[in-house]
Amino acid sequence: MTVNGDMIIGRRTVRGNAGTASAFNPATRANLEPAFGLAHPEQLQEACLLAEQAFDAYRNVPLEGRARFLEAIAQQILDIGPLLIERASAESGLPAARLEGERMRTVNQLRLFAKVVRDGYFLEATIDSPLPQRTPPRADLRLRKIPLGPVAVFGASNFPLAFSVAGGDTASALAAGCPVVVKAHSAHLGTSELVGKAVQKAAIECDMPEGVFSMLIGEGRSIGQALVDHPAIKAVGFTGSRQGGISLMQTAAARKEPIPVYAEMSSINPVFVLPGALAEKGAALGAGFVDSLTLGVGQFCTNPGLVIGLAGEALDAFRTAAATALQGKGAGTMLTAGIHKAYTDAIERRTGVAGLELVARGTAEGQGHAAQAALYQCDAATYLATPALEEEIFGPASVLISCRDEAEIVAVARHLEGQLTATVHATGADHGIAAALLPTLERKAGRILFNGWPTGVEVSHAMVHGGPFPATSDSRSTSVGATAIERFLRPVCYQDVPADLLPEALRDGNPLGLARVVDGTLTTAS
Template identity: 80%
Template sequence: MTIQGEMIIGRRVVRGSAGTTRAFNPATRAEMEPAFGLATADDVASACALAEDAFDTYRNLPLEQRARFLETIADRIMDIGPALIERASAESGLPLARLEGERARTCNQLRLFAKVVRDGHFLDATLDSALPQRTPPRADLRMRKIPLGPVAVFGASNFPLAFSVAGGDTASALAAGCPVVVKAHSAHLGTSELVGKAVRQAAEDCGMPDGVFSLLIGEGRVAGQALVAHPAIQAVGFTGSRQGGLALVHTASARKQPIPVYAEMSSINPVFLLPGALAAGGAKLAQGFVDSLTLGVGQFCTNPGLVIGLAGPDLDAFRAAAAEAMGAKGAGTMLTAGIHKAYVDAVGRRTGIDGVALVAQGGSEGAGCAAQAALYACDAATYLASPALDEEIFGPASLLVACRDEAEMLAVAHHLEGQLTATVHATGADRELAAGLLPTLERKAGRVLFNGFPTGVEVSHAMVHGGPFPATSDSRTTSVGATAIDRFLRPVCYQDVPADLLPDALRDDNPLHLARLVDGELRVAK
């Protein structure tokens, strides 16, 4: 499959006529072939109007057909073969093996949501029986969730497959019954075209309505803002910077009809090293920490950007071991020239903060957009007094904070902004301190983990990839895992609706075999 520089508007493959743009190879700093046509305002409007047209048909298809569509997308992505991995690697600087793993993850996400769709648990089917003899009588009340409507998806630079065109937001929105309009990330245009065409083919294979999926190639923020402002769009999924996410939040709330935006933005993912854990294996922890920090050139939302311990010889030993481990790490190519420049600038600013010392660096810069890992250190008083130290540095940089005592460690925990993750390294000897930290950390983060590192986000039922602001714009949700589907649903109550007009999920004979809440009691279908 050759990349043509095209986008997808419903069933049509279209070449945008509002100018051209090109992909960029961050390793060679060279622009890549071919040129991509940019979407006009009409193209954006067409994709949205088609999505609106497709909505009622799509959401009312049998759940089995919706599930097969998700699985077929996975099949068509695999059909692209090595060309997808090679293009994604050239566009992102990410290694082939990582991208093969990411492709598997992408397909697993689609298949997990197919299972979620078949289960029907997401419909939250709830029935309250009529009580005609009661004073006043109670009507027959039945509730289910329905999809919100067409969803705009903005892919992430750092997951060209798993959080892009057919990534988690798209999979969960399609699973919910929402048509999707994706704005391709400029960092991986060719990858986007390949995957977009795979989704288009899957829609055709499965007899989906025209408009269930579109992929727009657009100039920077203009096309994105137009997409979010379009009246047909009813929700937004976004993964990226705090600035980018907030811009979409503002556009969405300024609409005549405001809509929810699920923006996953900014997190520094604190790691607390408790004394027992440091004493038991500080050197091994240091190696694990540096491996996690530099994985994927530090370009993970869950990158450990803050490490907190109690000042003393064990923390000094950890620091020395981390410095040594970091020194052994070579420079890695970052995803884009913009991300590379932002990293170099942010590291430069950090070096200038009073009380913050540069402890270690990785291998020095190579060709292209190569980034050098960096570890800084300061005491807790400095950290607590320096708001700039709460800002995420996207890349392989972290800050080690030394606390005088346990009270100061708790103060650091209390001071944190909202996070995707918070990590505790503890042994049985640390139980009391860990128990003291936990209530604060669960208020600050979407995921609290022990004795591991936060990079690596499992796609499963219990995963939460979310958290209080600024980690996300909506702490009530997750963008990874089965419950990501809940973001695109809302409840509707059906009161005394005639039996032959009831949706299947709410019929007396329960043809979907759903577990349902009936008069307040959970009933599991046979």
């Protein structure tokens, strides 16, 4: 497999004919070969219409066939071999070890959804038997979930594999039975082409309908907005900035047929270090916090951008340990020139904010678009009165907030916007204040964790990677974990439908062997 500068439209590998673009090495600041063709509106139209034509055929592929397709994608990604890691590293500046782990996460996501498909629980098959003698009589009622239709997926900048062409949005949409049209991220075009070809090969190998997958390259404002606006598209998966997500939401809402946009956008992921934990291990927590803050040059959506604790000697020890650890962290290369500029501009805006003090910076050495880590501090009153401090800085920057008492800790929690995560460090002695915090954190975050760090998102059945706005556009959903499939499904009720016309999932004999709710009882019986 080679990188040729091509796009994927169904079973064809094509070159965009609306101009060219190049990938970029953020460490050397050099363009990478080859140049990539940008999609023409007619090519976008073709991809979307192919997806629309493939929808009914693909959604009716037997569950086993759909599961094997997902597993075939996983294997094709592995079969690319070292070339995938080399190209992704050149385009992102990320080390090979990080990308190898991300490749396995991508593969494991696909395999998880293959299991989800085989299990069939996502269909939520439900049968309410007829009650003709009841007054009033009840009809024969049966329910299952079906896919929404073709889904537009936007590749993310910070995860060139796990949140990109074959990442969680694509995997969950394909698992649901939805064809996918991906807009590749401009920061990793070669990586996207390689993975796109892997998906295409798996689709051909598994004899999937043409149009089940396409991948386009183009400018966000032209191709991205046009993709969301296309009538064939029935849902959108997006990971990126708040501005970008809101723009797509507005386009989707203004359509003749509005569609859902599942956008993961902005989060500062507060960390509450409670008094008992500070007293017992404040210095160790300070060092652990810095490791989490600077992981991946802070370019994680779960990066801890806020730390809240009770003022006193224990918090001073935490701050001292964090400052020492931070001063030993070298500047890291950021993913793109745009991300680097946004980070440095945000740091500059923090200079001179009344009541905000700089605690420490990382070292300045680094290749290319290098970012120095930064830790600031202020008191709770300053934070509560300064809206600018609530803004996410995408990179290794955080603010330490000192509170006068436990009531002020709770007040800061109540003031927060919606978050992907909220972290609590506590000992048994802290369970009183932790209990007071939890109701607020449940309203503010999609994932609450104790005595750990938010960076790192497990791909599993119980994981939630979502949260209230602006963390995501829909707090009822997750973009990671088995329940991500629910975003791309809707329920259909079948009333008095003849037995031979019912979908297999709802037939009396239960030919698929599903766990179904029959007259209020969960059973696998006929």
